[in-house]
Amino acid sequence: MRKVLSTALSAALLSVLSAVGSAYEVITVTNGGTVQGVVKLVGQAPTVPPIKTTKNQDYCGNSIDNPLYVVGKDGGLKNVEVFLKGIEKGKANPTATITLLNTHCMFDPRVQGSSTGQQIKIASDDPILHNTHPQNNDTNATIYNIALPFKGFSVTKPLPATPELIRVKCDAHEWMRAWIWEFDHPYYATTDADGHFEIKDVPPGTYTVVAWHEVMGQKDASATVAAGKPVTVDFSFTPKK
């Protein structure tokens, strides 16, 4: 009887899982490969006027540089999220807590990746009220909305249970924006000031590599990873005139 029930239950569970989509499987990765490269902006970055602050100017100042296009050495583009789309198995997700800091009336970092199961520490360095209000980028649904009423305040919260692209705003300072990509796997990286990224410990195989920029959208490329070797995948974005 018990056996019949447990079989029925696991069948039900399986059907639920397959309905949701195949879950990421953790395996031991030895001698994995690396996907690396540079993301570049082709030509001149569009001129974006500085953000005009409309409140708390005594602390925030009258204007703040707009970080939409941050271009470094040789056209390298910062704040691009690069990830292996739909990777089904590999190393375990990180468990460290990620951080989103409210500082000088902006979020830091602007763009970051994360894995399901991680937590997020939301903190403020500013002596004014901020609120950190993450929303699902597709549906606009509020994930939560936390008040950070004074300097030095912080709170640690779980990330959503299912992976999604999270857009974060501060309602009190409408110019503030951050992006958190949440994946069900650990294979992602955010480009640094020179546009570099590196995704390590990738099991050999062929993958779709996606690069995402908050204004210029998504590009993808195919990469075949061999054991213990790096493979270079570069991306270039051409801004709309």
Place this chain on the structure above:
Amino acid sequence: MKRLSIVASAFVALALAAPARAQGPGSGGDPVKGKVVYERYCLSCHGELGNGAGEFAEWITTKPRDYRQGTFKWRSTPSGSLPTDADLDKTIRDGIYGTFMPTWYAIGEHNRRDVIAYIKTFSARWKTDKPQPSIVIPAEPPYSDASVKRGRAVYEKSNCAQCHGQDALGDGPSAHELKDDWGNPIVPYDLTQGHIKCGDTGSDIYRVFITGLNGTPMPSFTDSISPEEAWDLVHYIQSLSALYPKNYGPAAAK
């Protein structure tokens, strides 16, 4: 043994087939009956598709709730959570002061229960997620001038004035560019005008700043305001309105 297993499977089958029976206000309704109630009373504002875009929606501010995201302002549950059935029942039963949402006390608890079951069919979130437990509200300490004064200090320390303004008139520096999750302009409440939208009791007001109002700029202060401070803040907010009976009491007379 065999008979036992038949009986057991019958129980399992029953448990799976029968909708949860009423546990409390708003729970265990029938969505099929609820659709009839919805079409009779709710559709003209909330729309056939539950998207808050009924025939009258264009002429209304605050806009009718769009049910498709599973986002609700008035809840006893933490920031981001779905509301409980009792929360939805309270909103429908009492209406929302200052908006076009009237009280539906008169349609009775059974109709409200059924319409709640139907409203839940508009968002898949009700299938994949469930409400977190309601927050615990400790017993209200006595209303006093001292508590009101401490509450004003909490109002200042927590920077409520950023949106609600120094005098709680809803005119703080961030008041004018706020939007809700749907992109509609939204204003911070003028706390001096009398009734509070979400209900006038102490615990109604307490709940708002501890849970926040999902889908709006109003965040949760649960991590930055202690329960004692929260009650003081409630008393301060009550002190701003002449409508509160408390304001005619001994504390007000002094």
